[in-house]
Amino acid sequence: MNTKAIYAACLFAALNICTLSARAESNVPAQTYTYGTHLDIQKVLSLSEDAQPTCGVVNAHMTYLDSTGHKQALNYRKLSDNCSNQN
Template identity: 75%
Template sequence: MNTKAIYAACLFAALNICTLSARAEAADVTAKTYTYGTHLDIKKVLSLKEDAAPSCGVVNAQLIYLDSQHKTQVLDYRKFADGCNADN
């Protein structure tokens, strides 16, 4: 068998294992709801999502991040929709 094909197969398998473990870790995390004064320990932001809003207004949003212990955390909060920026 070709050496390059073996290396490619090993790399593909390693990437799949890393992806599965990351998904398993994210699935175990329960979302916390932000309240005023909540201490945030954010080392790295992984993703930001918000509900689709047809116009300017308050929407639900979610922040997924790594804390200083490299654990995945999920934070639910409310914010003005990104579409509101054009209304100023």
């Protein structure tokens, strides 16, 4: 019975450590894109944009991994996805 409690406590501690490191990594400060900004993008993790029902310029956010494997975030402006069906 004691060994089960010890195993459970160790597992709980290990899961907490993993969760804390994941939370620390997800709070990466976002860089704002300007013309000429050098981007080192190895893999895009997520893309999102402000919701807008019409075609126009919106704020967008990209989370990505750089060539060293570090998580980075970028804020930028783009045409809304709603513009794709208009000429």
